[in-house]
Amino acid sequence: MAYLQKLTGAQPIKLRDFDPEFDAGLNKQQGEEKLQKLSAELTRLQELLYAAGQHSVLIVLQGRDTSGKDGTIRSVMGPLNSLGCQVASFKVPTEKEQAHDFLWRIHQQTPGKGEITIFNRSHYEDVLVVRVHKLAPDKVWRSRYVHINDFEKLLAESNTIILKFYLHISKDEQEKRLLERAEDPEKYWKLSAGDWKEREHWNDYTRAYEDAMNQCSTPHAPWYVVPANKKWFRNLAVAEAVVKSLQPYERQWRRQLEKIGLKEKAAIEAYRQNQT
Ligand code: AMP
Numbered sequence: 001m002a003y004l005q006k007l008t009g010a011q012p013i014k015l016r017d018f019d020p021e022f023d024a025g026l027n028k029q030q031g032e033e034k035l036q037k038l039s040a041e042l043t044r045l046q047e048l049l050y051a052a053g054q055h056s057v058l059i060v061l062q063g064r065d066t067s068g069k070d071g072t073i074r075s076v077m078g079p080l081n082s083l084g085c086q087v088a089s090f091k092v093p094t095e096k097e098q099a100h101d102f103l104w105r106i107h108q109q110t111p112g113k114g115e116i117t118i119f120n121r122s123h124y125e126d127v128l129v130v131r132v133h134k135l136a137p138d139k140v141w142r143s144r145y146v147h148i149n150d151f152e153k154l155l156a157e158s159n160t161i162i163l164k165f166y167l168h169i170s171k172d173e174q175e176k177r178l179l180e181r182a183e184d185p186e187k188y189w190k191l192s193a194g195d196w197k198e199r200e201h202w203n204d205y206t207r208a209y210e211d212a213m214n215q216c217s218t219p220h221a222p223w224y225v226v227p228a229n230k231k232w233f234r235n236l237a238v239a240e241a242v243v244k245s246l247q248p249y250e251r252q253w254r255r256q257l258e259k260i261g262l263k264e265k266a267a268i269e270a271y272r273q274n275q276t
């Protein structure tokens with residue numbers, strides 16, 4: 001059984017039906033052991049992905065402040081070969097970005113063949129923060145779900161394997177983490193009064209996230225709700241979902257490698273025969 005349910009749009013979801021404390025009955029040590037195995041498997045699959053050069057992988061991370069986007073990136077990407085791996089972080093759009101359509105800055109950062117890209121926030125901010133803070137008229141952000149679906153379909157049809165994760169924490173857990181940041185000098189850089197203020201909009205964000213997931217979950221670009229109160233479980237669940245999504249491609253990538261090898265070997269052979 002997979003730790004996470006893949007949302008493909010068949011059934012609308014409510015976040016209250018997902019327990020942020022869920023840990024599949026594992027303890028932290030068991031979780032960390034399992035994660036190690038999955039990391040090794042992911043590293044192996046990344047090599048094949050890179051070498052075969054047929055597919056791209058796009059991992060979208062969304063979640064409220066303190067939900068653990070940075071920590072997930074460190075844990076899941078850490079063991080990977082940085083040659084074929086990048087992170088793109090999306091902040092408040094610059095003036096130049098504002099002067100374009102909302103997908104302009106996003107499309108420039110999508111992974112090329114053989115690459116894995118993690119989006120730390122994404123085009124979904126344009127139906128989340130933009131909606132909650134009324135940064136655009138209703139008509140504008142409402143029209144974006146269709147644009148997002150079309151965009152993701154284009155990526156998928158261009159051989160992009162897409163996974164989208166919502167890191168699901170409870171309001172109490174967020175408070176705990178915000179308080180911890182104020183206690184720990186190494187976390188001072190993350191302190192932001194704005195994060196406390198955002199909590200006033202907790203329910204608005206819940207609705208915005210539910211709508212985003214219900215409108216934009218498809219078999220080729222599924223959402224996953226990740227129970228994220230326990231950091232070790234969050235890391236484990238994300239790693240597992242990524243591994244499970246890549247495994248079905250292994251045979252195809254190996255066949256491609258075989259083809260590349262045979263072609264190059266024949267070319268080398270022909271070259272050497274010409275020399276003699
Ligand atoms: P952080 O992830 O803490 O560095 O914060 C980045 C900030 O940028 C968050 O408050 C996001 O809500 C904000 N942000 C990201 N994308 C957009 C967007 N398209 N429009 C407005 N704000 C955004």
Ligand code: MG
Nearest residue numbers: 065066192195
């Ligand atoms: Mg922040």
